[in-house]
Amino acid sequence: MKTIEFTYHLNDIETTANSVLNLLHEKAILFNGDMGAGKTTFINALLKAMRSDDVATSPTFSIVNEYSLPNDKVYHFDFYRIESIEEAYNFGIEDYLNSNHWLFMEWSERIEELIPENHQTITIINLPDNKRLIKTTVNTTNTTHINAKTKSI
Numbered sequence: 001m002k003t004i005e006f007t008y009h010l011n012d013i014e015t016t017a018n019s020v021l022n023l024l025h026e027k028a029i030l031f032n033g034d035m036g037a038g039k040t041t042f043i044n045a046l047l048k049a050m051r052s053d054d055v056a057t058s059p060t061f062s063i064v065n066e067y068s069l070p071n072d073k074v075y076h077f078d079f080y081r082i083e084s085i086e087e088a089y090n091f092g093i094e095d096y097l098n099s100n101h102w103l104f105m106e107w108s109e110r111i112e113e114l115i116p117e118n119h120q121t122i123t124i125i126n127l128p129d130n131k132r133l134i135k136t137t138v139n140t141t142n143t144t145h146i147n148a149k150t151k152s153i
Contacts, residue, residue: 006134007127010038016134017045020122023138028103028116033124038132039106042124043076046104050074063091074102079110088114 004023008016031039044056047067052074054067059078067074075096082088088111096103097116108115125133 002138004136004138006136008132008134010041010130010132013042013045013132014048017042017049020134020136021046021049023136024120025139026116026118026120027101028097028119029105030108030115030119030121031104031106031124032108032121034126037124037126039124040076040078042122042132042134043104047074050102064096069102072101074104075099076104077106077108079105079107082107082110085111085113 006016006019031043033039040056040058047054047056047069050069052067052069056067056076057065059065059076060080063077063079063081065076067076077096079088093111093114097114103116105111105115120139121135121137123135125135127133
């Protein structure tokens with residue numbers, strides 16, 4: 001695994017989302033970042049890059065939102081309010097994890113033992129002046145090229 005970094009201004013979020021989408025080779029994506037870092041905002045930009053007509057909203061209280069794609073769907077989870085694995089089982093997490101659809105998971109550390117083995121991570125860090133730093137894990141055996149705007153660490 002390799003980590004690719006993108007620094008962008010919020011005005012350029014759609015371009016960055018398109019670049020990150022090209023690096024996603026797994027359908028389970030963990031979104032990490034502090035409260036208010038822009039995880040749901042970036043997920044909304046990813047949905048647009050995936051040609052969805054849906055608008056992402058934070059599933060903090062519903063726990064999961066479903067978005068339509070042209071030939072697939074995305075399940076967007078926010079596990080912030082989950083206090084135990086039993087709560088995840090109670091809302092049927094295993095059905096979602098076994099669905100073969102996209103899984104966008106915020107606060108996934110709360111269900112750590114259930115995270116699919118094949119996943120990628122996107123970490124978002126708030127920077128001054130409406131900028132963000134995104135760190136994306138990439139399996140280098142699946143990557144044929146890396147966008148010139150990216151910086152690997």
